[in-house]
Amino acid sequence: MLNKPVAVMDGIWQMRLPLPFELDHVNVYLVELRDGYMLVDCGLGTEESYGELTAQLGEIGVPVSAIREIFLTHTHPDHVGLAKRLLDETGAGLHMHAAELDQLTRIARSADKPLWLDEVLHRAGVPADLIERIEGSFDRIRRNFVELIPHRVLTGEETIEMRSGVLELVLTPGHSPGHLCLYDRGTRTLLSGDHVLQWITPNIGWLPERDALGEFYESLDRIAVYEAERILPGHGKIFSDLKGYVTKTKGHHDARCAQIVEALRGQAKTAHALVSDLWARPLAPFHHRFAVFEVLAHLEYLWRRGEIRREGDGGWDLWIAS
Numbered sequence: 001m002l003n004k005p006v007a008v009m010d011g012i013w014q015m016r017l018p019l020p021f022e023l024d025h026v027n028v029y030l031v032e033l034r035d036g037y038m039l040v041d042c043g044l045g046t047e048e049s050y051g052e053l054t055a056q057l058g059e060i061g062v063p064v065s066a067i068r069e070i071f072l073t074h075t076h077p078d079h080v081g082l083a084k085r086l087l088d089e090t091g092a093g094l095h096m097h098a099a100e101l102d103q104l105t106r107i108a109r110s111a112d113k114p115l116w117l118d119e120v121l122h123r124a125g126v127p128a129d130l131i132e133r134i135e136g137s138f139d140r141i142r143r144n145f146v147e148l149i150p151h152r153v154l155t156g157e158e159t160i161e162m163r164s165g166v167l168e169l170v171l172t173p174g175h176s177p178g179h180l181c182l183y184d185r186g187t188r189t190l191l192s193g194d195h196v197l198q199w200i201t202p203n204i205g206w207l208p209e210r211d212a213l214g215e216f217y218e219s220l221d222r223i224a225v226y227e228a229e230r231i232l233p234g235h236g237k238i239f240s241d242l243k244g245y246v247t248k249t250k251g252h253h254d255a256r257c258a259q260i261v262e263a264l265r266g267q268a269k270t271a272h273a274l275v276s277d278l279w280a281r282p283l284a285p286f287h288h289r290f291a292v293f294e295v296l297a298h299l300e301y302l303w304r305r306g307e308i309r310r311e312g313d314g315g316w317d318l319w320i321a322s
Contacts, residue, residue: 001055005030008232009187011164015056017043019078022287023200026078027234028053029191030060032163036068039092040182040191041234045081045144053082065090069151071160072096073193073234074176075104077144084146093151095160097171099178101153103207108147120206124292125270125316130285137286156180167191172223174216175202183226190228190242195219198236201249206296213253213301220246253298260298261307261321268311268318271295 003016003025011032016025029040043049054064067090072080075096087094096104121131152158156171160182170181172195182191194202204216224246231239256278263269263277275283275291283291299319302308311318 001059002052003056005056005060006238008230008238009189011162012189012232013060014232014238015053017049017052018046019044019049020046023235025235027232027236028079029232030057030062030067031167033068034161034163037062037066038069038071038160039067039086040071041073041079041193042070042082042086044078045085050082050085067092069093069095069160071180071182072100073181073191073195074179075100075145076176076194077141079193079234080104080148081144083148087148094148095152095154096148096150097154097156097178097180099173100176101148101150101178103177104145105147107142107145120296121289121292122315123317124296125272126288126292127272130288133285134289137284138289154178154180170223170226172219174204174212174219177207177210177215179219181223183228188227188229189232190223190226190230191232192223192234194234196223196231196242196245197233198231198239198245200235201252203290203294204253204297205290205293206300211300211304212297214304217250217253220250257298257302257307260295260302264308264319264321266321268313268320270316270318271299274299274319 002018006014008014013030015028017028019026026043028043031038031040043053057064070083070086070092118131156169158169160167165184165186167182167184170183172179172181175194179193179195181193181195204213206212224243228242229240231242259278263274271292274295279291303310307322308319309322
């Protein structure tokens with residue numbers, strides 16, 4: 001066992017599971033219900049992650065079979081990877097937002113990758129050889145995308161009864177289209193998934209026909225009204241100061257937008273070219289893909305608000321300040 005489970009409060013435990021990335025862990029949470037337990041997020045679909053989860057459950061004194069519900073804040077691989085295995089083993093009910101179900105199903109049914117991925121990278125100006133290396137770096141990750149059949153498809157207006165209180169759902173799209181947080185008003189505790197993280201801002205990546213960054217800003221405003229004194233994030237340590245986080249994170253994205261507009265004054269560039277303007281060090285193919293999609297999300301946001309315009313050139317999208 002790499003980590004010890006942490007008893008956050010009466011009826012909630014944090015379990016830290018390993019990830020084979022620069023961000024080397026994900027936090028999942030065990031919540032005691034009136035009958036059995038609910039697992040909030042599942043970790044990556046690896047034997048190491050499964051072994052760590054079961055070991056920490058054993059440390060708490062809860063067998064895997066006692067998990068009666070699985071709640072997904074969102075369906076990124078490090079949060080959904082073990083879901084199918086755990087559902088098969090426990091017969092638990094699965095809860096997830098409708099938009100997450102739609103996205104997961106589309107990806108799982110698209111064989112090797114989302115059908116639009118190569119086209120988006122090409123139009124962003126990414127060279128063909130780098131696209132190939134990006135695809136190779138995601139081979140292992142794609143195994144975590146399998147179709148799931150939820151017991152309860154959520155809208156974000158529901159509640160979940162714990163043994164000692166009630167969790168309110170809060171819809172917070174941006175990092176993903178149907179991201180959900182859970183809030184215990186009685187103890188002022190927020191299970192924030194990847195929407196609120198202590199030291200980093202979550203990756204806000206472009207998605208077809210969405211304004212991911214605009215949605216993220218709105219979700220930050222929505223969560224800021226909660227009087228959370230304890231924040232249980234998907235990565236990092238438990239912390240407080242929700243309003244400070246919201247202010248800091250908005251400032252980060254405001255600054256990133258300003259950097260992009262400045263880089264596009266008088267010179268049209270692709271999203272791929274802008275990555276070099278915004279990141280000082282070369283990025284590995286795995287991280288370059290996230291950087292390109294984050295730039296695209298910011299470009300989409302700025303374009304929708306008339307601050308930049310898009311031009312076409314040889315199959316590439318070129319962007320320039322208005």
